[in-house]
Amino acid sequence: xxxxxxxxxxxxxxxxxxxxxxxxxxxxxxxxxxxxxxxxxxxxxxxxxxxxxxxxxxxxxxxxxxxxxxxxxxxxxxxxxxx
Numbered sequence: 454x455x456x457x458x459x460x461x462x463x464x465x466x467x468x469x470x471x472x473x474x475x476x477x478x479x480x481x482x483x484x485x486x487x488x489x490x491x492x493x494x495x496x497x498x499x500x501x502x503x504x505x506x507x508x509x510x511x512x513x514x515x516x517x518x519x520x521x522x523x524x525x526x527x528x529x530x531x532x533x534x535x536x
Contacts, residue, residue: 457505457531461525469500479521491515498523507531 459479467474470487483489489497491514498514499508509531517523 460518465504477520481520483518501527502516506534508534
């Protein structure tokens with residue numbers, strides 16, 4: 454499981470959406486900048502959960518629109534998965 458830092462998180466987002474890492478910052482909009490729809494946001498959430506082995510409330514993910522909000526949710530509310 455990779456360490457959960459902003460840079461590693463941003464790299465994971467970059468890999469998932471196929472954008473250069475420099476194009477991703479805390480104000481990057483999931484819908485407008487990454488061109489994801491609500492289903493894409495949940496796919497991204499699943500990718501992040503699998504990568505960092507932390508569960509977050511699905512209801513909380515649904516209200517997000519910025520990458521920084523997703524990172525903060527994972528750091529502040531993410532519950533480590535048991536092996």
